[in-house]
Amino acid sequence: MKRREGEFALIERIRRILKNPPQTPVIPLGDDCAAVNMTPGFHTLFTTDAMVEGVHFDLRYTDWEDVGWKVMAVNVSDIAAMGGRPAWGVVTLGIPGICRPEAIDRLYSGMEKCSRTYQFSIIGGDTVHSPHAAFVSVAMLGEVEPNRLSRRSGAAAGDLLCVSGRLGGSRVALEALSSGADAGPFPGSVRRFLRPEPRLLLARWLAEQGAVTSMIDISDGLASEIHHLCRENRLGCRVRREAIPCADEVKLWTGRDNDPEYVLNSGEEYELLFTAPPSFNAAWASRENPERLPLTVLGEMTAGKKIWLENGSRDKLEQAGWDHFRSIKSGF
Amino acid sequence: MKRREGEFALIERIRRILKNPPQTPVIPLGDDCAAVNMTPGFHTLFTTDAMVEGVHFDLRYTDWEDVGWKVMAVNVSDIAAMGGRPAWGVVTLGIPGICRPEAIDRLYSGMEKCSRTYQFSIIGGDTVHSPHAAFVSVAMLGEVEPNRLSRRSGAAAGDLLCVSGRLGGSRVALEALSSGADAGPFPGSVRRFLRPEPRLLLARWLAEQGAVTSMIDISDGLASEIHHLCRENRLGCRVRREAIPCADEVKLWTGRDNDPEYVLNSGEEYELLFTAPPSFNAAWASRENPERLPLTVLGEMTAGKKIWLENGSRDKLEQAGWDHFRSIKSGF
Known part of the structure; x- marks a missing residue:
């Protein structure tokens, strides 16, 4: 993905220019x-x-x-x-x-x-x-x-890759609203897109449980953030395709029963993507967390740096980014 | 000045909406x-x-x-x-x-x-x-x-109204550069306009001397900032027209010997406008300050809220603002 590479290159250029600041922060650029x-x-x-x-x-x-x-x-x-x-x-x-x-x-x-x-x-x-x-x-x-404190780095090979909530609604809302379609049947998606609810309580609760080895929020889309997290951790991962949690309204909009590819490139979801120790009990955490949000194990982190999407066979997980208009957005 | 009134009205609207924040800062909006x-x-x-x-x-x-x-x-x-x-x-x-x-x-x-x-x-x-x-x-x-800490408020009637440096160069540079004129003869002005030097050392030194009862930096122009400072202090002032310190290159550009009106509406000067106790010795401070910048007493603050420009007779000091393109800029 040429464009995404350009984005990381941009951040690298800026990092180089600013690399010796007069005072050193606890956590620098990135x-x-x-x-x-x-x-x-x-x-x-x-x-x-x-x-x-x-x-x-x-x-x-x-x-x-x-x-x-x-x-x-x-x-x-x-x-x-x-x-x-x-x-x-x-x-x-x-x-x-x-x-x-x-x-x-x-x-x-x-x-x-x-x-x-x-x-x-x-x-x-x-x-x-x-x-x-x-x-x-x-x-x-x-x-x-x-x-x-939860950083983008800190994971080890064998850690579980997890995500909060159910994804895809933000993309449904963008497509429905921008095409002029009736967005009435998609109230959850529209709300998620226009009034996102950052996972503040959940993130702090997870950190308290010692359940987080690294974390990032999903602004660019799940695929893109998985790449981002792997890059920062210098690890790869295996993601089980059928584990990707899909919001109900996605099926209603796309007409397809289960569409992980659609969900992988839905941006501005503002859910949490995090890695947890192998002992992390997602079912227990889904019941106990203060926001009562489903927490899903997508797969696990690997020492090899490849990022695989597994579904019987194994494909490279592409980092498509969610919307070319929006995709040069890059916090650092 | 309709536009400027609109600007203060805008800040007032925002202040009203944000008036009860969850935590109260030491110094709020404004x-x-x-x-x-x-x-x-x-x-x-x-x-x-x-x-x-x-x-x-x-x-x-x-x-x-x-x-x-x-x-x-x-x-x-x-x-x-x-x-x-x-x-x-x-x-x-x-x-x-x-x-x-x-x-x-x-x-x-x-x-x-x-x-x-x-x-x-x-x-x-x-x-x-x-x-x-x-x-x-x-x-x-x-x-x-x-x-x-030096705020925009804190002055009393009788305090001296003072300014650092010599003004007008920023306007000279903007006019010369934007008109395509040869800016070569105005190196000081061009430098001031393109690479302004905030008065960090001076401001801290003045505060240390107990020389500041209120302070603001000159981004919109001297006339506009005088109005701003008076408004925040609920005071007026008398400014002696001939006291306004004019940069050498102003005369070279305008062809006029001494042009306080030109200087009053030169923005982006980033000098300090401040009020000092009546005992403030500007001549001494001009010699002793770490930036060796001239400090000029423009006049004095008054209990009456009118803002006068005195030159034998007395005129209202108009708050023209410096550049209509730039004049909706308003920090708060």
Whole structure:
């Protein structure tokens, strides 16, 4: 996948230029968040994520309140994927010359609702002129206890590769909404796409159980994040095709009974992909976790770096990425 | 100024929506930076500022390295204006589909140089697709000792209104460069415009001397920031027209001997506008400050809220703002 390779190459270029900073952070460039030490007993997590009109949101079917919620939620998801809690956010808003005050109100109202749900505070920002398309960029601070910190690396060969929730709904919603189809039969998918719910409680609970050896949130799609996690861990994996958990509405939309390929390339799911020790009991954890979310063992990590999709035979798991428009998005 | 009133109204709307956050920061929305308590003995400063292609930078006469330097420098300037030191930065980069890797290299190289000069570290970021115009949004963390904290409010009637450096060069450079004129005779102005030097050492030294009762950095222009500072302090002021310090190259460009009106509306100067106790000795401070920058008393703060420009007679000081393209930019 040429494009994806270009993305990693870009991050590598940036890493090289910034490789000797005046102060060294606890976790540098390249994870879901950077981390530094400020509060005694905690790592401070620092992350940023943006959404651009016409690329990450389409105002024909997205309310400004949804945009406000989602841009905050994707930052919360980065902090959740480190095992942390969000604390403080700032916003840069780029707006075209003509912008209705009600749009701003709804945008900030969505942000405010998200901040109340996940218990962080929005405390500052900057508003700039952006003539062609609106954008919203958020930076967020959070905290994590060192013993709860979950990085993208830390897995060993033999660890289980696991995922939370059931996937595919976000892609259903994008396809239905952008094609102008009736999205009425897909309320769960639409909600997941427009108002994603980062897995904050689940991530912290998993970290508490010692169930996480590495973790990432699914923004680019399961296939892409599996590649990402393997790369960061310098491992490969075997994924059982029939284990991939598929949301009910996927069948209703695609007309196909079980379609792991569809699900593998559904992005913006904001579920957690993590590796757990071989002793991890997914059935028990699915019953006991505070969000009552199904947790599925997809397969296991391997010392060989190949990434296989197994279904009787064995195929390479392709890292297709979910949407070419969105696919140059790359947090680091 | 209808547009400027619209800007303050916008910030007021946002303040209202966000007025009851789950946690209360030390300094909320509305200053150069927000501040929270994380590190014992310090306030943590948190700010964000963005630059948009075609609005805040023009690639016909701005190198990507300049863009990288400047977007970091304007965030450092916000932290300086609070009396603080920058520590950590993250970057959101919005780039059109086609973007030369050398451009990215130069952008980050400019950021890296600025980080080395002002001793902070760039530790994370996000890259997104922005089809029509590039943008760079930076969020920065800094620290300030509580006894050095300088806010936009805190002045009393009778305090001196002071400014650092000599102003106007940034406007000269913008006018010369954007009109295609030979900018060769204006090297100081061009440098100030493309590679502004935030007054970090000066701000901290002034705070240490007890010389600051309130402070703001000059991004929108002196006239606009005087209005801003008066508004935040619920005071007015009298400014002596002939006191306004004008850079040498202004005369060379405008052909006029002394042109305070020109200088009043030169933005992106990143000098400090501050109020000092009546006992403040500007001549002594100009000699002793670590940057050897001239410090000028413009006038004094008054209980009456009018803002006067005095020159024998007395006129209202208009808050024109510096560039209509740029003037909806408003940090809060």
